[in-house]
Amino acid sequence: MNDTAQKIRLLMELRRQGIADTRVLGALERIPRSLFVPMSFKDQAYENIALPIACGQTISQPYVVAFMTQALKVGERMKVLEIGTGSGYQAAVLAKLCRRVYTIERYRSLMREAEERFAALKISNITGRVGDGAKGWAEQAPFDRIIVTAAAAAVPAALKAQLAPEGILVIPVGEDASGQRILRISRTAEDFTEESLLAVRFVPLVEGIADES
Numbered sequence: 001m002n003d004t005a006q007k008i009r010l011l012m013e014l015r016r017q018g019i020a021d022t023r024v025l026g027a028l029e030r031i032p033r034s035l036f037v038p039m040s041f042k043d044q045a046y047e048n049i050a051l052p053i054a055c056g057q058t059i060s061q062p063y064v065v066a067f068m069t070q071a072l073k074v075g076e077r078m079k080v081l082e083i084g085t086g087s088g089y090q091a092a093v094l095a096k097l098c099r100r101v102y103t104i105e106r107y108r109s110l111m112r113e114a115e116e117r118f119a120a121l122k123i124s125n126i127t128g129r130v131g132d133g134a135k136g137w138a139e140q141a142p143f144d145r146i147i148v149t150a151a152a153a154a155v156p157a158a159l160k161a162q163l164a165p166e167g168i169l170v171i172p173v174g175e176d177a178s179g180q181r182i183l184r185i186s187r188t189a190e191d192f193t194e195e196s197l198l199a200v201r202f203v204p205l206v207e208g209i210a211d212e213s
C-alpha cells in the first residue's frame, strides 16, 4: 500500500475510534507523519502506533494526537503553547488549526530537527524554544490553549497561571506509565474545572534542559 492509501485507512480508523471533529481530521490528513519518523520506521508511519524518535523519546500514537487535539477545541485565531516538541508532529498538526503555535523542547537536537521539518513543509506559524516547558513561556503568555505531550506527576502551576480567560489545558498526569490520565483543565471566571478523559502512556516530563554533551 502507498502512503496515501495507508493514510486514508488510518483516518477511517480514527473516525471509528470516535474522532469526529472534521477540522482535526483534516489537519491530520494534511501533515505527512512519514516526515516526522526515523527513516527505519517510514513503513509504519501511518500505523496507529507510537514510534521511537531520537534521544529515547517517542512520537505519539495518531489516535492520541487526534484525541488530545480534539479535546483542546482549538480555534483558528488562537495562540497555542505546546510542551514537548519531540518530532514536531503535534505542533505541525496544531499549526493548521490556529494562529500561532509556541513549542518548547528540552533537547536542542530534537528542536533543530523539528524546525527543519517545519521549514520543509513551509509551516511558518510555529515558534520553538529550547527550555524547561514546566515553567511555560512567560514572555508570550497568556495562551488560549496549552497542550503538554509528556506526563507530569502533577499539573505545573506555571501552566495554569499562563492560561487566558476561558483557556484550556490538556495534559497527561500520573506518577508512572501505568496510571497516567489525560486531564482537561478549563479556566472559568473564578477558578478551574478538571475533567479526566483517557488512560495513556507518555514519556515523563523531565525538569531542566537536557545535557547532550
Ligand code: SAH
Pocket: 057, 058, 059, 060, 083, 084, 085, 086, 087, 088, 089, 090, 091, 104, 105, 106, 107, 110, 131, 132, 133, 134, 149, 150, 203, 204, 205, 206, 207, 208
Ligand atoms: N509532541 C511530540 C511528542 C514528543 S514525546 C511529537 O509530536 O513528536 C515528549 C517530548 O517532551 C520529548 O521530546 C521530551 O524530550 C520532551 N520533554 C520532556 N520534558 C520536558 C520539559 N520539561 N520541557 C520541554 N520538553 C520536555
